Every structure is written in structure tokens, then in C-alpha cells.
């Protein structure tokens with residue numbers, strides 16, 4: 429009789445434990461099925477990089493979005509060097525030193541200052557170079 433009572437109590441405990449487990453599982457699944465909106469205290473959510481960037485970082489992001497090359501990382505375009513199609517030289521100041529390899533096999537480089545304004549010519553070969561403003565340092 430005593431062993432029967434113990435067995436009954438043990439099975440009751442197991443049943444209660446199983447019911448508690450089932451209830452907690454149901455609670456979890458009910459939460460999982462519901463759409464939960466988590467927001468920050470400000471109500472606007474977490475700000476994106478574009479929303480919180482300032483200064484140079486913002487200018488770079490805007491430039492990258494526009495498809496330009498803020499760091500001059502891409503290969504330069506080919507220019508013929510004529511008056512109509514001068515070599516474009518970006519600069520963050522109003523002048524820049526340019527080295528011209530006048531002909532493909534030359535071992536000496538002709539260096540000269542290129543100033544803002546009209547296109548200038550290489551003193552040796554006569555190729556045209558034009559300085560264009562580049563506002564982002566790299």
C-alpha cells in the first residue's frame with residue numbers, strides 16, 4: 429500500500445512537471461508567433477550610419493552613393509593629352525607637381541608645376557594637363 433502511494437505521488441509529480449513544461453513551451457510559442465516591435469527610448473529606432481555621420485565621413489558617404497571616387501582608388505581614365513582632351517589632374521590646392529613620361533619608353537620623367545586655370549602643356553612633349561579641384565583629402 430505504501431509503495432502504491434509512493435508510485436502514485438511520483439507519477440503525479442511527473443505529470444505536473446510535464447504540464448509545467450508544456451505550459452512554458454506554449455508561452456514561448458505564443459510569443460514567437462507574435463510580431464514583437466522593439467524600439468529605442470527615442471521612438472525613432474537605431475539611427476543609421478547615414479543619419480549620424482558628420483563632416484568628412486558624411487561627405488565621403490554622399491560621394492560613394494553618387495558613384496564618384498572620393499579616395500582616388502580607381503584606375504585613372506585615359507586621356508589623349510590634346511587641347512580638347514587634357515589629362516585631368518585632381519588637386520586639393522591650387523597647384524600640383526606633375527611628372528610626365530613623355531614617351532612610353534622614356535626613363536626620365538619631366539617634372540613641372542601645374543597651376544589652377546587653363547590647361548598647361550608639358551615643357552618637353554607638349555601634352556595638355558588641366559588641374560581640377562578635388563575637395564576630399566586622401
Ligand SMILES: [Zn+2]
Nearest residue numbers: 528530550553
Ligand atoms: Zn611630356
